[in-house]
Amino acid sequence: MPRRFAQDRAALQKRFLDLSRALHPDRFARAPEGVRQASLERMGLVNEAYRLLTDRNAVRDYLLAEAGIAGKPVRSMDDLELAERWFELQEQVMELDDPREPVEKFAGELQLLIVSSQERMQELEKKFDAGEESGSEAAETLREMSAAAQRGNTLRSMLRDVERLKARVGLG
Amino acid sequence: MTFQIGKFEAPAQEPIVGIDLGTTHSLVAIVRNGQPEVLPSREGKRLLPSVVAVDAEGSEPVLGYEARKHQIRDARHTAFSVKRLLGRSYEDVKAKASEFPYELVPPPADDPSGLVRIRLGYCVFTAIEISAMILKELRLSAEAALGQPVHKAVITVPAYFNDAQRQATRTAGRLAGLDVLRIINEPTAASLAYGLDKKKQGTIAVYDIGGGTFDISILRLHDGVFEVLSTHGNTQLGGDDLDQAIAQWFLADGLSMNELSLEDRAALIEGAERAKKAIGSSGEEQAIELELRGERKRKVLTVETFNQLCRPILEKTRVSCEQALKDAGLSREELTDLVLVGGPTRLPIVQQVASEIFGRTPNTSVHPDEVVAQGAAIQADILAGNTTDLLLLDVVPLSLGIETYGGLMNVLIPRNTKVPATAREVFTTFADKQTGVDIHVFQGERDQVSENRSLARFKLRGIRPAPAGIPRIEVSFLVDADGILQVSARDMETSQVQSVEVRPSFGLSDAEVERMLSAGLENKDGDKAFKRLVDARNEAEPILRATERNLPDADELIGREQADVVRAAVRELQDAMAGTDPVRIRQTRDQVNRVTIVLAEKVLARTLARASSTR
Numbered sequence: 001m002p003r004r005f006a007q008d009r010a011a012l013q014k015r016f017l018d019l020s021r022a023l024h025p026d027r028f029a030r031a032p033e034g035v036r037q038a039s040l041e042r043m044g045l046v047n048e049a050y051r052l053l054t055d056r057n058a059v060r061d062y063l064l065a066e067a068g069i070a071g072k073p074v075r076s077m078d079d080l081e082l083a084e085r086w087f088e089l090q091e092q093v094m095e096l097d098d099p100r101e102p103v104e105k106f107a108g109e110l111q112l113l114i115v116s117s118q119e120r121m122q123e124l125e126k127k128f129d130a131g132e133e134s135g136s137e138a139a140e141t142l143r144e145m146s147a148a149a150q151r152g153n154t155l156r157s158m159l160r161d162v163e164r165l166k167a168r169v170g171l172g
Numbered sequence: 173m174t175f176q177i178g179k180f181e182a183p184a185q186e187p188i189v190g191i192d193l194g195t196t197h198s199l200v201a202i203v204r205n206g207q208p209e210v211l212p213s214r215e216g217k218r219l220l221p222s223v224v225a226v227d228a229e230g231s232e233p234v235l236g237y238e239a240r241k242h243q244i245r246d247a248r249h250t251a252f253s254v255k256r257l258l259g260r261s262y263e264d265v266k267a268k269a270s271e272f273p274y275e276l277v278p279p280p281a282d283d284p285s286g287l288v289r290i291r292l293g294y295c296v297f298t299a300i301e302i303s304a305m306i307l308k309e310l311r312l313s314a315e316a317a318l319g320q321p322v323h324k325a326v327i328t329v330p331a332y333f334n335d336a337q338r339q340a341t342r343t344a345g346r347l348a349g350l351d352v353l354r355i356i357n358e359p360t361a362a363s364l365a366y367g368l369d370k371k372k373q374g375t376i377a378v379y380d381i382g383g384g385t386f387d388i389s390i391l392r393l394h395d396g397v398f399e400v401l402s403t404h405g406n407t408q409l410g411g412d413d414l415d416q417a418i419a420q421w422f423l424a425d426g427l428s429m430n431e432l433s434l435e436d437r438a439a440l441i442e443g444a445e446r447a448k449k450a451i452g453s454s455g456e457e458q459a460i461e462l463e464l465r466g467e468r469k470r471k472v473l474t475v476e477t478f479n480q481l482c483r484p485i486l487e488k489t490r491v492s493c494e495q496a497l498k499d500a501g502l503s504r505e506e507l508t509d510l511v512l513v514g515g516p517t518r519l520p521i522v523q524q525v526a527s528e529i530f531g532r533t534p535n536t537s538v539h540p541d542e543v544v545a546q547g548a549a550i551q552a553d554i555l556a557g558n559t560t561d562l563l564l565l566d567v568v569p570l571s572l573g574i575e576t577y578g579g580l581m582n583v584l585i586p587r588n589t590k591v592p593a594t595a596r597e598v599f600t601t602f603a604d605k606q607t608g609v610d611i612h613v614f615q616g617e618r619d620q621v622s623e624n625r626s627l628a629r630f631k632l633r634g635i636r637p638a639p640a641g642i643p644r645i646e647v648s649f650l651v652d653a654d655g656i657l658q659v660s661a662r663d664m665e666t667s668q669v670q671s672v673e674v675r676p677s678f679g680l681s682d683a684e685v686e687r688m689l690s691a692g693l694e695n696k697d698g699d700k701a702f703k704r705l706v707d708a709r710n711e712a713e714p715i716l717r718a719t720e721r722n723l724p725d726a727d728e729l730i731g732r733e734q735a736d737v738v739r740a741a742v743r744e745l746q747d748a749m750a751g752t753d754p755v756r757i758r759q760t761r762d763q764v765n766r767v768t769i770v771l772a773e774k775v776l777a778r779t780l781a782r783a784s785s786t787r
Contacts (some may be wrong), residue, residue: 029555044594
C-alpha cells in the first residue's frame with residue numbers, strides 16, 4: 001500500500017473482498033481446529049487493516065506514530081481567545097433572559113471553524129501525498145497535521161459543550 | 173475386501189441445519205437441491221411456537237402448539253417469550269416481571285452466573301434450559317424429517333444481542349445436543365435468503381421486528397458477498413410490546429397487570445395477541461371479551477385505536493434506523509431496497525412506520541416468518557462447503573472496551589467493526605513485585621463503564637515480580653465470527669503465552685456447562701420426576717386410606733358385584749403406589765375415585781343416619 005492519504009478506494013475494496021473470500025472462517029468450518037483458528041486470526045488482521053486504511057484519522061495516527069511525533073498539546077492564541085469567549089458566554093447565559101442569540105452565534109462560529117479546520121486537514125493530506133514520503137518536509141507536514149487534528153478535537157469538544165449548554169437552558 | 177476409490181473420499185457429510193430460535197416461534201430449515209426448505213415440526217406444522225409447558229403429569233415437557241393450549245389453562249407451568257430473558261440477570265428484568273405470566277425468581281445466592289430463573293410449578297429453570305428444550309425439539313423434528321441424526325446447526329440471534337446473550341444461545345445449543353457451528357445475525361440471515369436470486373449489487377436495509385427484538389442492518393451486496401455496513405437495534409422491543417399495549421388499554425383505568433392472577437394475565441395477553449393478528453389480517457375492528465377476576469369485560473378495539481397504541485412503540489425504531497444509516501455513512505436515498513422481516517411486519521401500521529422512516533416503499537417478504545430460518549440454512553450450506561459463491565461479512569453490534577482510570581470506557585473495538593475483529597492492548601503493573609492485573613471488559617456506547625454492560629472480567633496472573641511499570645503484557649482481544657469474545661495474553665519480553673480464564677459476567681462458564689451436560693440435566697430430570705412422584709403419592713394416599721377403611725362394609729352397602737370392582741381398583745392403586753410411575757398412580761387413583769362414588773354416598777348416608785339417631 002502506498003504511504004499516502006488518498007487511496008484508490010475501489011482497488012482497496014476489491015483486494016479486501018478477494019482476501020475475505022479466500023480467508024474467511026466460513027470457508028474453513030470443516031477444517032481442523034488449528035486451521036480454523038489461523039483463519040480467524042488472519043481474517044481479523046485483514047479486517048483491522050481494511051478499517052485503518054479506510055479511515056483517514058487512523059492513517060494519520062499511524063504515520064504520526066511511525067514518525068515518532070507525539071501528540072504534544074500545542075496552544076495557540078486562537079485557542080486562548082476562543083476559551084475566553086466560551087467562559088464569557090457561560091456567564092452571559094446566566095444573566096440574560098433570552099440567551100438564544102449569543103449562544104447560536106457562538107455555535108455558528110464554531111461550526112465554521114470546524115469546517116475550515118477540516119479543509120486545512122485535507123490540504124495537508126494533499127501536500128503530504130504530493131511530496132516525498134520521508135524527509136524533513138514530510139515530517140513538518142505531519143507535525144502541522146498533528147496540531148490541526150488537535151485543534152479540530154478542541155473545536156468539536158467545545159461545540160459539544162455548547163450543545164449541552166443549549167439543552168440545559170432549553171434551546172436544544 | 174475390495175479397495176475402492178470411495179474409501180479416500182470424505183465420509184458422507186452430516187447434515188447442518190439452520191435454526192431460527194425466535195421469541196414467539198422457532199423453525200428449522202435445511203438446503204436441499206440448492207434451495208432452502210423449512211422442515212416440519214413433529215406436530216406437522218411449519219412453525220414451532222416457542223412455548224414450553226412442564227406438565228404436572230407425565231415426565232416430558234410439552235412444546236409447541238400443544239404447550240400453547242396450556243398457556244391459559246395452566247399458566248404457572250408454561251413458559252414463553254423466554255428469549256427476552258436469555259443472558260439476562262434478575263436485576264435486568266425485575267422491573268418487567270409483571271409482563272410475564274409466569275414467575276421470575278432471582279438466582280440462588282451461591283450461583284455466580286447471576287442469571288434470572290423461571291419458576292414453573294416446583295421446578296426452576298434458566299432461560300438457557302428452556303431454550304435448550306426448544307432447540308432439542310427442533311433437532312428431533314429435523315431428524316424425523318430427514319431420517320438421519322442431526323448434530324450440527326447454525327443458530328440465528330438478533331443482531332443487537334450482546335456477548336452474554338450470544339453465549340447463552342450457544343450454551344442452549346450445546347445442552348440440546350447440537351454443535352453450534354455458527355451464531356449468525358437474524359437480519360443478515362434474512363438478507364441472504366432475500367438476496368439469493370435477486371440483484372447482485374445494491375445497498376439494502378433490513379428492518380427486522382420479531383416477537384421481542386428489533387434489528388436494523390444496512391448491507392451492501394457485491395456479487396455474492398453480503399457486507400454488513402452497520403447494525404443497530406433494541407433487544408427489548410417487538411410484537412410482544414404491541415400485545416402489552418393492547419392489554420393495558422383493555423384494562424384501562426381498572427386493574428393493573430400486577431393485580432391479575434397468572435392465569436388472567438395469560439388470558440389477557442393471548443386475547444390481545446389474537447385481536448392484533450385479526451386486525452392485521454382483516455383490517456377491521458375487533459372485539460375483545462374476557463373474564464378477569466371473575467368479571468366479564470368486553471371492549472372493541474378499533475383500527476384507529478390500535479394504530480394509536482402501536483405507533484409510539486414502533487416510533488422507537490426510528491432512532492436505531494437513523495443511527496444505522498449514519499454509521500454506514502449513507503443517506504436513505506442511497507439505499508436500493510428496504511426489506512421487512514418478522515411476523516409483525518404483516519401489520520399495515522408496521523409497514524407504514526418503516527416506509528415513513530426510510531421514505532420508500534418496503535419489499536415485503538412472502539414468508540416474513542420463514543426467511544430468517546431459510547437464511548440460516550443457506551449459511552449452514554456455506555459452512556458445509558456446498559455453497560461457495562456466497563459469503564457473509566458481519567459486524568460487532570456494540571463497542572467493546574476495558575475499564576480505565578476513573579471508571580471510563582477505553583474502546584478497543586468500536587461498534588460496526590467487521591468480525592472477526594482484533595485489538596491489542598499492553599498492560600503493566602502499578603506496584604513493585606505485583607504479579608496479577610485485573611481487567612474488566614465492557615460492552616456498550618457510553619463513556620462511563622458503569623452505564624455499559626459488564627461482559628467479563630479476568631486476571632492476568634503469574635507476572636514476573638519486577639518494579640512497577642516494567643512488565644509489559646500484551647492482551648489480544650478477538651471477537652470471533654459468532655460475535656463472541658476470546659482473550660489471550662503474552663508477556664512481551666519472554667513471549668510467554670499466559671492463560672486467561674474469562675469469567676462471563678452473566679452466564680455459565682465452560683465448566684458449568686460441562687457439569688450440566690454430564691450430570692446436571694440428568695439430575696434435574698431425576699429431581700423433577702421425583703417431585704412428581706411424591707406429589708402423585710400424596711394426592712392418592714388419602715383416597716386410598718379412606719377406601720380401605722370402608723372396604724369391609726362394601727359388600728353390605730353396595731352389593732358383592734360392585735364391591736369386587738372397587739376391590740380390584742384398590743389393588744391396582746396399591747400396586748401403582750409401590751411403583752415409581754406418577755402417571756399410573758394418578759390414573760389408578762382416578763379409577764378408584766370413579767368406582768367409589770356410590771360407596772362414598774352410602775357411607776356418608778350411613779354416617780349421617782347414625783349421627784341423627786344418637787342425637
